[in-house]
Amino acid sequence: xxxxxxxxxxxxxxxxxxxxxxxxxxxxxxxxxxxxxxxxxxxxxxxxxxxxxxxxxxxxxxxxxxxxxxxxxxxxxxxxxxxxxxxxxxxxxxxxxxxxxxxxxxxxxxxxxxxxxxxxxxxxxxxxxxxxxxxxxxxxxxxxxxxxxxxxxxxxxxxxxxxxxxxxxxxxxxxxxxxxxxxxxxxxxxxxxxxxxxxxxxxxxxxxxxxxxxxxxxxxxxxxxxxxxxxxxxxxxxxxxxxxxxxxxxxxxxxxxxxxxxxxxxxxxxxxxxxxxxxxxxxxxxxxxxxxxxxxxxxxxxxxxxxxxxxxxxxxxxxxxxxxxxxxxxxxxxxxxxxxxxxxxxxxxxxxxxxxxxxxxxxxxxxxxxxxxxxxxxxxxxxxxxxxxxxxxxxxxxxxxxxxxxxxxxxxxxxxxxxxxxxxxxxxxxxxxxxx
Numbered sequence: 001x002x003x004x005x006x007x008x009x010x011x012x013x014x015x016x017x018x019x020x021x022x023x024x025x026x027x028x029x030x031x032x033x034x035x036x037x038x039x040x041x042x043x044x045x046x047x048x049x050x051x052x053x054x055x056x057x058x059x060x061x062x063x064x065x066x067x068x069x070x071x072x073x074x075x076x077x078x079x080x081x082x083x084x085x086x087x088x089x090x091x092x093x094x095x096x097x098x099x100x101x102x103x104x105x106x107x108x109x110x111x112x113x114x115x116x117x118x119x120x121x122x123x124x125x126x127x128x129x130x131x132x133x134x135x136x137x138x139x140x141x142x143x144x145x146x147x148x149x150x151x152x153x154x155x156x157x158x159x160x161x162x163x164x165x166x167x168x169x170x171x172x173x174x175x176x177x178x179x180x181x182x183x184x185x186x187x188x189x190x191x192x193x194x195x196x197x198x199x200x201x202x203x204x205x206x207x208x209x210x211x212x213x214x215x216x217x218x219x220x221x222x223x224x225x226x227x228x229x230x231x232x233x234x235x236x237x238x239x240x241x242x243x244x245x246x247x248x249x250x251x252x253x254x255x256x257x258x259x260x261x262x263x264x265x266x267x268x269x270x271x272x273x274x275x276x277x278x279x280x281x282x283x284x285x286x287x288x289x290x291x292x293x294x295x296x297x298x299x300x301x302x303x304x305x306x307x308x309x310x311x312x313x314x315x316x317x318x319x320x321x322x323x324x325x326x327x328x329x330x331x332x333x334x335x336x337x338x339x340x341x342x343x344x345x346x347x348x349x350x351x352x353x354x355x356x357x358x359x360x361x362x363x364x365x366x367x368x369x370x371x372x373x374x375x376x377x378x379x380x381x382x383x384x385x386x387x388x389x390x391x392x393x394x395x396x397x398x399x400x401x402x403x404x405x406x407x408x409x410x411x412x413x414x415x416x417x418x419x420x421x422x423x424x425x426x427x428x429x430x431x432x433x434x435x436x
Contacts, residue, residue, distance in 0.1 A: 004088045006054060006207055006247025008270055010262065013252070017044035019259040025266065028054035030249055031085070033077075034061055038084035049086060057081040058091045064130045064144065065096040065117035067103055067306035075137040082140050089141045089206060091176045092134070094127065094167070099313040103299075103306035109313055109373040112342050112381075118153035118308065119163045122301050129297045131171045143174035143206035148184035148213075148222035150334045153312075154325030160191060161199025174206035179235040180213060180222060180251075187220035188330070193235045197242060207247030210236055210269055219333055225254035228265055233272040240276025248273055317373040339369040342381060350382040356403050364389060383411060 007027030012020055020029060021044055029048060036042070036057060045055055062074050082090045095114035100106045117123045135142050146164060158166070160182075168175055177200070182193035210233070212226035228250070239245060248269055252262065314320040316335045322328050343365045347354050354361040368388055374381045386408045395401040 003246050004054075004206070006056075006249075008266060009054075009207075009247060009249040010266065011058075011249060011251045011253070012045065012048075012055070013256070014042065014044075016252070016256050016259075016262070017042065019262065020044070021047060023259065023263060023266070025270075026053065028056065028247060028249070030056045030058045030091075030251075033057035033059040033081045033090070036081050036085070038080040041084055045085065054088065055085040056087050056089060056091060057085055060093065060114070061097060062092045062134065063095070063097040064092055064134060065094055065115075065123065065127055066098055066130070067096070067126060067302050067309055068098075068101060070130050070133050070137075072137070075134060078134075079138050082138065087140060089143055089174065090138055091143045091145060091206070093145045093147050094164075095147045096309050096313075099306065099310040101306075103303050104310050106310060107375065109310075109317060109375055110377070111313055111317065111338060112345065112374050112378065113338050114147045115313070115316075116147060116149040116151070116153065118305075119156040119158040119160065120153075121157060122305050124158070124163060124166060125297045125301055126305050127167060128170045131167070131173050135171070135173065141174060141206075143176045145176035145178055145209065146181050148178070148181040148188075148220075150188055150219060150221075150337065151327055151330040152189050159196065159199060160185065161196040164196075165199055165201050168201045168204040173204070175200065175204045176206055176209060177239065177245075178209035178211070179239060180209060180211040180228070180232045182235050183229075183232045184213060184220045184222045187215065187218075194238055197235075197239055202239075202243035205239075205243060205245060207249060208236065208239065208245045209249055209251055211251040217333075219330070221337070223254070224251050227257075227261075228268065233268060236269065236272045237276040237279075240273045241279035242276075244277065244280070245273065314373070317369070319371045339366050342369050342374060342378070345378050346382045346385065349378045352407055353382065353386070356400060356407065364394075383408065 008025060009028035009030060010020055010023070010026055012029035012031045020026060029045070031045060036045070049055055057078065059078050062070055062078065064070065078090055078092075093114050094117065096111075096117055097114060098108060098110045101108040117127060131142065131144065144167070146160065164175060167173065179193070182196055185191045186193050210228055211222065211224045212228045212232070213220055213222045213224070214226050215221070236248070250262070250265055250269060256262075308323075311320070311323045312326070315322045315331060316338055322331045343362055346365065347361070357364060365385055368385050372384065372388065386404060389395065390401070390405055390408060395404065
């Protein structure tokens with residue numbers, strides 16, 4: 001597989017679209033795949049493409065590390081975005097995002113976040129087959145990203161570097177190495193980023209992510225909302241001392257600083273790569289890797305992984321007991337982080353709710369999220385939250401209750417509820433007649 005040379009890039013977000021277009025020295029951008037509609041590509045991305053700036057779609061919801069096989073509709077959607085953006089590759093994560101379902105004969109539940117897969121033979125076998133399924137469905141090469149984690153699985157059989165090496169060797173997939181996530185795993189899991197880099201198949205690196213975070217109570221949160229710390233730039237320099245990265249990209253998702261500050265971070269990234277190159281000297285020659293011939297994964301393997309992932313996710317989002325061997329303190333931190341993210345995203349998806357409920361929105365949603373896992377995405381989560389709140393009888397203010405009920409009714413059917421009294425009466429009469 002020929003390596004695509006990308007250069008220095010930045011994550012494209014609507015909030016900084018104008019700033020990104022005006023930034024000097026931006027060779028490429030990465031857009032969250034789920035936020036791009038193939039038939040309505042944002043004008044900013046189209047203008048960047050016309051200028052010769054490469055656009056790479058970055059998926060966040062495929063769940064290649066799930067015990068089940070990748071959803072065909074999600075794969076089709078990712079392929080459509082790669083085609084619409086004229087991208088040379090697409091990227092996703094080595095993570096599980098949902099559990100339950102047919103493999104466990106239990107309701108499906110979603111994390112709403114990227115969670116670590118166990119570094120075991122079962123998980124690796126399932127991941128390899130899922131990656132191959134995705135590769136066959138996509139029109140361009142796939143690269144997969146190592147994620148940050150707040151907790152570790154007990155009984156892991158491989159280090160992160162060994163796990164990624166085998167994944168790349170068995171599938172031929174490219175690797176998106178996030179050096180900020182290596183730093184996160186150093187703080188949260190005591191893992192040595194230099195050891196991970198030494199074990200990686202560096203010729204498989206497609207590009208590199210760099211991002212900031214924040215440490216609270218001894219836990220590093222990969223926030224993408226803070227400046228890139230020197231420790232992350234040091235890992236980038238280490239990586240660049242081993243191989244010439246085809247591309248390096250700055251991620252920022254929230255609390256966007258002035259454009260000048262983002263440009264300074266891009267300059268710091270370039271300097272870190274150049275510092276590594278001075279140590280490296282000659283570039284590492286690319287090795288042609290042929291995927292190993294491996295048989296299909298048995299359903300028993302998928303079922304074992306499904307049961308383990310469902311137990312973990314249920315403890316995080318549904319209040320069930322933490323499985324044996326996990327650090328309960330870290331699992332509580334992860335559970336709070338997942339609930340907080342759900343509250344934040346629902347507030348963005350349904351911004352009327354914080355307006356209607358005021359200061360009561362967040363505590364009410366967090367109370368709901370403690371025992372009610374997400375089962376169908378954030379929009380459905382918003383509807384389920386309001387439905388439960390209306391049924392609970394805890395809303396004391398009649399005006400708030402009426403407004404919230406009207407909001408729910410307007411969105412609970414296949415089309416918005418009409419506000420004209422005659423139309424509402426006609427629909428109510430029709431429903432009554434149909435019930436007879």
